[in-house]
Amino acid sequence: MILVLVNQIYTAQSLLKSASVLAQQLDKSFGVLCFVDNDDQISNCEFELKAILPDTQINVRNKKNNTISLVCDEFDASFLFVQLQNQKHLRSYLKDCRDLRIPYLFFKDTFSELNLSKVILPIGFLEEELEKAQFASAFGRFCGSEIYMLLANDYGSKAATIAEKMQLLFQKFDFKYTLQKAIKDSFRVEDESIKIATSNSAGLVIISASREYGLDDILFGPKEFRIVKRSLIPVLIINPRGDLYALCD
Numbered sequence: 425m426i427l428v429l430v431n432q433i434y435t436a437q438s439l440l441k442s443a444s445v446l447a448q449q450l451d452k453s454f455g456v457l458c459f460v461d462n463d464d465q466i467s468n469c470e471f472e473l474k475a476i477l478p479d480t481q482i483n484v485r486n487k488k489n490n491t492i493s494l495v496c497d498e499f500d501a502s503f504l505f506v507q508l509q510n511q512k513h514l515r516s517y518l519k520d521c522r523d524l525r526i527p528y529l530f531f532k533d534t535f536s537e538l539n540l541s542k543v544i545l546p547i548g549f550l551e552e553e554l555e556k557a558q559f560a561s562a563f564g565r566f567c568g569s570e571i572y573m574l575l576a577n578d579y580g581s582k583a584a585t586i587a588e589k590m591q592l593l594f595q596k597f598d599f600k601y602t603l604q605k606a607i608k609d610s611f612r613v614e615d616e617s618i619k620i621a622t623s624n625s626a627g628l629v630i631i632s633a634s635r636e637y638g639l640d641d642i643l644f645g646p647k648e649f650r651i652v653k654r655s656l657i658p659v660l661i662i663n664p665r666g667d668l669y670a671l672c673d
Contacts (some may be wrong), residue, residue: 425452425481427501429492433458433476439531440477440536442658443505449566452502456480458494459487493523504528511653518649522633522663527559529628529660530652538658539627540567543657546574546617546631547590548610549582551663556630557590559662563628566600571601572624574617576610583610614647618655619641629655633663 426447430436433456440456447454456477460469469484485495495503506517510528522526531538545560547553563569571594575581587603594601608616614631621629634646654660 428505430507435533508532542570542626543628544617544626546613573603576613630660
């Protein structure tokens, strides 16, 4: 299922259309999720959403006893779209999504419909960067996306080795991709990716979430907060999987 978390349905038309199209491309079902403050609001919210989206699976939950990750697990969601109506909810959404085992995409109300003709894949030196390749591959396979690989400008060879492994995967399935050396290193390559997105006609940037939150992340927000806030296109975030990698780089 492609699940869409909305907080204001009337400003989410581009988001809903984008998620619906992707669900069709991936041959997945499509559902809408909404959280309310108490049980008394559930029936009214369901009625309102079903009136606007009669052929869509609607899920309204009390936010006091439900979490995003629990609902995504319950419906076996493959992707989560999150409506970002304004920036004030971004930090709480990022915190709530930290436990997700699926990619989650932030979609601002100001965005046009999602364009997957080209996706940007910044590549740093951390081992879990490899996991982004499988989702880029899904876009290449089912959406015909060109994958624009932006390789961090590091002194070491770790990022380059990861890029080589990604290329082997893309070549195996004959995906269209390009490899470009970034100006910035691994610590800033994702920031660079959102800056060049518009000039490269990209419609999506794929990044990895922070492994852990340090003091600066708690006070000022993690790197993904900064990237999503500044980006002019949707950002797809993938959480590092501790069960797949030894996070000791």
